[in-house]
Amino acid sequence: MVDLRHSREVDPDRPPDPDFDTFYAAHFSSLTIQLYAYTGDLPTAQDVVQEAFCRALAQWKRTSRMDDPLAWVRRVAWNLATSQWRRARTAALFVRKHRMEHVPAPGPDRVALTAALATLPAQHRRVVVLHYLADQSVRDIADQVGVPEGTVKAWLHRGRTALAARLAEEEK
Template identity: 40%
Template sequence: MSATETTRLQVDLDEFVAREYPKVVAAVGMITGSPRDAEDAVQDAIVGYLANPPQREIRNLAAWITVVASNRVRDVQRSRGAESRALATVGVSDESVDSVVEGLDVDVVKALDQLPLQQRQVCVLHYLLDQSVQTIAEGLGVSEGTVKTQLHRARTTLARLIERGNHRG
């Protein structure tokens, strides 16, 4: 992308944010029936616009972002629906899933969210689901040594993050 094209994208986006952003968020919320997801979806659409600009010229950026964000919210809603149906099929309610997370210390949940994916996976499988290192290795398709290494790194990082969190408040 040329410097001129980058500048044009930035000008278009700056103008959009200054004039259209609140209206687009409200519109996406009304279209999808999910005002709480609308802002995240609009922001995702903006990031997508910057990261991978459309090949064709966009005449109305607000309309384009509204459509992209609305589609994103509907995708999220379909995913949530599929997840709820899958949980219902095996006899687990959303409330019971939420209660497990609510039973955890807030600092632990925040610290887990900051771990890299594989470390978070092995921690949850090992400590919350009481899975063995061997079972985790088989499930993730990695060696037992990798699982042990990831557990060690995760414990070290969690201890640091939780300790830092306890000194703030």
């Protein structure tokens, strides 16, 4: 990711610049301004420039012998800013895809229906849900459950009758 082709040329005969502090003081502000213009966020710009200078200091003996140590620090800072931007974009996309949806609480009718469905035998509840909520035909339900269509019709009838009785009790 770091393209340092033009600034990596280290001249072994060139003595290292012993004064990192002077180098830092001379270029920190101008690099921060450049990165601020790129990122639009001053604290982020300061952080990436500071990190780039820290990396230069960690290998100052080698970095100071480069043809253009400032170009190396600038490239590192720009790459760090780009990486932060990519991570932030990926995080934002993740949050957008995985944010919780706030749905209203179920109304009293839905609560009553759910409670009434829970009282039905499992086979009756299954065919009622598949027919009325999943909008499946009697034939499709029979194929899915593995019973004759007449059995599905009987379970639907018994389920509707039991639900009507339960829901009528709830209204009283």
